Amino acid sequence: MLTLTRAMLDPSMYFLAVMALIASLMVSRAVVGPHEYRRMARKAGKIWREYGALEYFECIADDVQPGKLTSFPQSVMLKPGETVMFSWIVYKSRKQRDQVNAKVMKDPRLAPMMDPKNMPFDGKRMFWGGFESIVGLAAGR
Secondary structure, eight states, X not given: OOOOOXXXXXXXXXXXXXXXXXXXXXXXXXXXXXXXXXXXXXXXXXXXXXXXXXXXXXEEOSSOOOOSSOOHHHHTTOOTTEEEEEEEEEESOHHHHHHHXXXXXXXXXXXXXXXXXXXXXXXXXXXXXXXXXXXXXOTTO
């Protein structure tokens, strides 16, 4: 399913999408109970957006196969009964990302889900990073 974002529909937003910093993370989680993860992701996404993130995405693996040397499943040490989750958040810049994340990390609404006992995934197998957008193409451009 394709979700059209404001950046795709509004030409004035296109520059921001191209000149953005993308923060991404990957985790593995049990396949059972995706509703719990979806609830947590919606709540977190609303908070990130409230503090200034331009866009927030959470994705579940649909076509990821183990590779010979590396792959999405290998990157999170996927175990039987788990799937890969891939998330990304769009910010105006690295500076804005740092400002938004500082506020998000202090938000008491996220404290319960940040407790390792409550996480619906294994935080020890999570990894993340920031990427500067160098090319941005969208439908109708």
